[in-house]
Amino acid sequence: MSKAASACRFNRAIVRLPGESVINGLRAGSGENPSYTGVCNEHQAYIAALQAAGVEVQILEALEAFPDSVFVEDPALVFPGAAILLRPGTAARGGETAAIQDALEQQFECIYAIPPGCFVEGGDVLVTPSKVMIGLSSRTNIDGADALGKILEKLGRSLEIVTTPPAVLHFKSDCGLLDDETVLATEQLAKTGVFKGFDQIITPVGEEAAANALRINNIVLLSDQCPRTAETLDRRGYTVAPLSTTEIGKIDAGLSCMSLRWLD
Ligand code: CIR
Secondary structure (H helix, E strand, O other): OOOOOHHHOOOEEEEEOOOHHHHHOOOOOOOOOOOHHHHHHHHHHHHHHHHHOOOEEEEEOOOOOOOOOOOOOOOEEEEOOEEEEOEOOOHHHOOHHHHHHHHHHHHOOEEEEOOOOOOEOHHHEEEOOOOEEEEEOOOOOHHHHHHHHHHHHHOOOOEEEEEOOOOOOOHHHOEEEEEOOEEEEOHHHHOOOOOOOOEEEEOOOOOHHHHOOEEEOOEEEEEOOOHHHHHHHHHOOOEEEEEOOHHHHOOOOOOHHHOEEEOO
């Protein structure tokens, strides 16, 4: 029998088209640029998968001035009825918050904001039914986490501050929620003990990228480069939709980062 997945129910999402500048997106290493056409194809397939899962998708125009602005998950965090303007912890992405503010104001009654000097990126935030987990990282600092905690309190949610493994971009680069009680996580993150109390499925060695899976309603969006993880999830009763992440992977991105999702 499948487990409850209230935290994975969504009917609305915002995405942003990639600009041609996406080829200059940030990356930790000195790897090759992604192809613009390749990113566009992956992004289109992603939108189609959200729609097939029952989500109405608002598509924002590309922003050439911000190469990473296709990753709309990072400058904001959304809940039913409320949006929080976050502050990316890298200067190149700082302007993305102001750029998405209008779209959020049109959709949400209440808008909150992380104050200046505090940094939080949405990729570091995992929303679970019992708590919101935030991983401190090179992009999210303790002041940002504390500021987010104060806002979440107003929304009746509690925050747990944890740590993103070293050299990992975001907390959710290494984990994703599969249902209300199950997480998919890399071994290096799981072994820190952060998911005590959850059922845990660990990604096989070599398929760490699978951890940034995205459960949307009855579907789990998963990188198509992770067949062993797909097989495990299938055996456990999840319906997997494999999506190409080859090009966005070149700029350290995965599946959760390309949308803001909520239940209206
Ligand atoms: C960055 O370094 O900010 C982008 N190239 C990738 C952002 C991925 N965001 C996410 O996983 N939430």
